[in-house]
Amino acid sequence: MQPAQGRSTDRTLVVKRNLSSSSSGRRWFFGSIVLVSFGIAAGWALNGAWVVLPFAGIEMMVLGAALVVFERHVGDREAITIDGDRVVVERIRLGRTARHEFSRYWAQVVVTPGSGRNHGGLAMRSHGRQVEIGEFLTDDQRVAVAEELRRRLGT
Amino acid sequence: MEAVHGHGHEHDHAHYPGGIMRWVTTTNHKDIGTLYLWFSFAMFITGGLLAMGIRLELLQPGMQYWRPEFFNQLTTMHGLIMVFGAIMPAFVGFANWQVPMMIGAPDMAFARMNNFSFWLLPPAALLLVVSFFVPGGATGAGWTLYAPLSVQQGMGMDMAIFAVHIMGASSIMGSINIITTILNMRAPGMTLMKMPLFVWTWLITAYLLIAVMPVLAGAVTMLLTDRHFDTHFFNAAGGGDPVLYQHVFWFFGHPEVYIMILPAFGIVSQVLPAFARKPLFGYSSMVYATASIAILSFIVWAHHMFTVGMPAAGQLFFMYATMLIAVPTGVKVFNWIATMWKGSMTFETPMLFSVGFLFVFTMGGFTGLILAITPVDIQLQDTYYVVAHFHYVLVAGSLFAIFSGIYFWLPKWTGHMYDETLGKIHFWLSIIFFNVTFFVMHFLGLAGMPRRIPDYAEQFADFNMIASIGAFGFGLSQLLFLYVVVKCIKGGEKAPAKPWEGADSLEWTLPSPAPYHSFETPPIVK
Numbered sequence: 001m002q003p004a005q006g007r008s009t010d011r012t013l014v015v016k017r018n019l020s021s022s023s024s025g026r027r028w029f030f031g032s033i034v035l036v037s038f039g040i041a042a043g044w045a046l047n048g049a050w051v052v053l054p055f056a057g058i059e060m061m062v063l064g065a066a067l068v069v070f071e072r073h074v075g076d077r078e079a080i081t082i083d084g085d086r087v088v089v090e091r092i093r094l095g096r097t098a099r100h101e102f103s104r105y106w107a108q109v110v111v112t113p114g115s116g117r118n119h120g121g122l123a124m125r126s127h128g129r130q131v132e133i134g135e136f137l138t139d140d141q142r143v144a145v146a147e148e149l150r151r152r153l154g155t
Numbered sequence: 156m157e158a159v160h161g162h163g164h165e166h167d168h169a170h171y172p173g174g175i176m177r178w179v180t181t182t183n184h185k186d187i188g189t190l191y192l193w194f195s196f197a198m199f200i201t202g203g204l205l206a207m208g209i210r211l212e213l214l215q216p217g218m219q220y221w222r223p224e225f226f227n228q229l230t231t232m233h234g235l236i237m238v239f240g241a242i243m244p245a246f247v248g249f250a251n252w253q254v255p256m257m258i259g260a261p262d263m264a265f266a267r268m269n270n271f272s273f274w275l276l277p278p279a280a281l282l283l284v285v286s287f288f289v290p291g292g293a294t295g296a297g298w299t300l301y302a303p304l305s306v307q308q309g310m311g312m313d314m315a316i317f318a319v320h321i322m323g324a325s326s327i328m329g330s331i332n333i334i335t336t337i338l339n340m341r342a343p344g345m346t347l348m349k350m351p352l353f354v355w356t357w358l359i360t361a362y363l364l365i366a367v368m369p370v371l372a373g374a375v376t377m378l379l380t381d382r383h384f385d386t387h388f389f390n391a392a393g394g395g396d397p398v399l400y401q402h403v404f405w406f407f408g409h410p411e412v413y414i415m416i417l418p419a420f421g422i423v424s425q426v427l428p429a430f431a432r433k434p435l436f437g438y439s440s441m442v443y444a445t446a447s448i449a450i451l452s453f454i455v456w457a458h459h460m461f462t463v464g465m466p467a468a469g470q471l472f473f474m475y476a477t478m479l480i481a482v483p484t485g486v487k488v489f490n491w492i493a494t495m496w497k498g499s500m501t502f503e504t505p506m507l508f509s510v511g512f513l514f515v516f517t518m519g520g521f522t523g524l525i526l527a528i529t530p531v532d533i534q535l536q537d538t539y540y541v542v543a544h545f546h547y548v549l550v551a552g553s554l555f556a557i558f559s560g561i562y563f564w565l566p567k568w569t570g571h572m573y574d575e576t577l578g579k580i581h582f583w584l585s586i587i588f589f590n591v592t593f594f595v596m597h598f599l600g601l602a603g604m605p606r607r608i609p610d611y612a613e614q615f616a617d618f619n620m621i622a623s624i625g626a627f628g629f630g631l632s633q634l635l636f637l638y639v640v641v642k643c644i645k646g647g648e649k650a651p652a653k654p655w656e657g658a659d660s661l662e663w664t665l666p667s668p669a670p671y672h673s674f675e676t677p678p679i680v681k
Contacts, residue, residue: 004176020341052373
């Protein structure tokens with residue numbers, strides 16, 4: 001976890017992916033492989049083996065699609081803000097934000113432990129409503145986040 | 156604002172199925188790595204049995220057991236199965252198991268695609284194996300599937316073409332996954348130049364695979380359309396050019412050789428420092444040498460075709476370009492030796508296989524250098540000298556590195572130590588029988604024995620008998636390997652988190668066996 005910033009009464013916990021490359025890095029990589037792949041295919045096409053070209057196209061489409069899918073999820077995150085007597089959980093998926101508000105005094109943090117090959121879960125619950133959080137986290141991280149949330153909620 | 160960085164892998168909380176469905180539906184990188192490795196072993200045994208069939212026929216001169224057509228099928232399918240079914244999937248299996256653990260990621264970037272890319276392989280393997288039983292039998296055109304022979308064969312050829320297509324698609328998806336994982340999911344602090352060399356070699360291999368797989372797909376598709384749709388890409392009678400096929404095939408085929416050896420370099424680069432108890436000598440130069448080999452692999456393909464006919468300038472270019480590869484390869488060999496120099500070396504089985512690799516692979520490299528010389532190659536083209544050369548590179552190179560890697564990481568994978576005595580016996584049997592089998596082939600080739608023939612002149616009889624006895628011994632030795640692995644899976648001394656004193660990459664920070672979901676706490680690399 002990184003050092004906290006902001007006032008202690010108005011703090012947000014953000015859960016997001018760890019990324020070791022930048023968008024521009026990924027674009028640079030894709031551009032280079034497109035150049036190499038189509039360069040090779042064009043060379044063969046000019047020498048009569050044009051059938052290589054559509055296969056290069058299909059392959060680059062699959063690679064491009066995979067990178068687009070990856071890129072679309074780069075901004076996915078969950079922000080949990082405790083502000084006075086309110087707890088706001090924002091789930092951002094594919095750029096869309098779903099906002100869930102709970103009463104700080106009624107909100108419960110529920111951890112389902114993982115067992116064997118099954119992952120556990122982490123959710124915030126109150127008055128029959130439940131929001132799953134921590135999808136990006138491993139089981140140990142979920143437990144740590146749950147403890148941190150409970151500490152901040154004062155439960 | 157406080158940020159918690161997850162690993163970028165969304166988990167569903169549904170319970171995973173057990174039994175056989177666990178393996179069919181799994182998206183876990185360790186499960187998929189295990190599937191790849193067992194598939195590869197099954198193909199290794201299948202391809203090995205075909206090799207036994209080849210050596211049985213060649214044990215003595217004269218036609219003993221097989222028809223010449225069936226002998227051709229044996230050599231062809233042995234090559235196809237070993238290259239596409241055994242060696243390549245084995246390295247993908249290593250990548251699946253090791254890359255996420257070595258970079259501190261919980262899994263591969265596209266877990267479902269990972270499952271799909273594995274499950275494409277069994278149907279492809281089935282196509283290859285079943286083709287023996289269709290009218291006309293399997294293709295006997297050689298693993299290179301040269302036109303015009305491959306344009307004329309029966310439906311076994313079509314099955315081989317489809318199998319190659321499917322395996323190619325699997326490789327492409329595997330490569331996309333590996334590249335995306337390595338580029339995006341490294342632990343905080345792990346810059347590219349801090350990655351373990353195995354990860355580097357796989358990053359470069361995956362790039363190579365993506366670059367050349369469309370070329371193979373195009374080549375075999377043109378064969379298919381020549382066979383069934385009246386095109387004439389390779390049919391001289393229709394204005395086509397059979398030599399074009401050779402150019403296209405080897406433009407794929409030579410990088411393919413490096414696709415099969417670069418991950419082996421990566422494994423050896425992990426094992427040698429661990430048992431020499433010294434850091435890898437010249438890490439940066441190893442990375443640049445790997446990249447140089449990959450780049451050079453695109454400009455040497457026609458050294459496979461010196462006898463086909465090409466202008467003297469072309470012969471010179473491809474001869475010198477091929478010789479140039481000895482420079483980065485030499486950098487690697489000297490770096491490995493320098494790594495061991497004055498190290499506190501111990502010789503457990505992984506180290507034995509890596510040192511064995513270094514010794515015999517270098518011999519294969521030297522014969523490659525000899526074959527790069529155009530006038531020499533013209534004499535030795537399609538002789539047993541070439542068979543000896545590429546088996547020194549692919550068996551003593553790729554396969555010995557695979558054995559080394561399996562013994563190295565088996566404690567991490569299973570949680571048990573393997574039987575060291577049996578492992579060492581496996582090594583000594585393998586290296587002795589390997590040399591008994593293939594060293595004599597150099598002499599056969601120098602004496603002029605052509606490859607891919609079921610019968611031969613009396614003068615070649617003695618060396619062929621030695622090679623066949625060596626091959627049977629080598630084949631039987633691999634049953635010992637199976638026994639050691641199964642014994643280790645079933646039990647044995649409990650393995651510590653880091654069973655090898657000098658090992659230092661991230662996977663050794665995990666307990667043994669590695670937990671199903673690794674890196675519950677993301678590591679920080681300093």
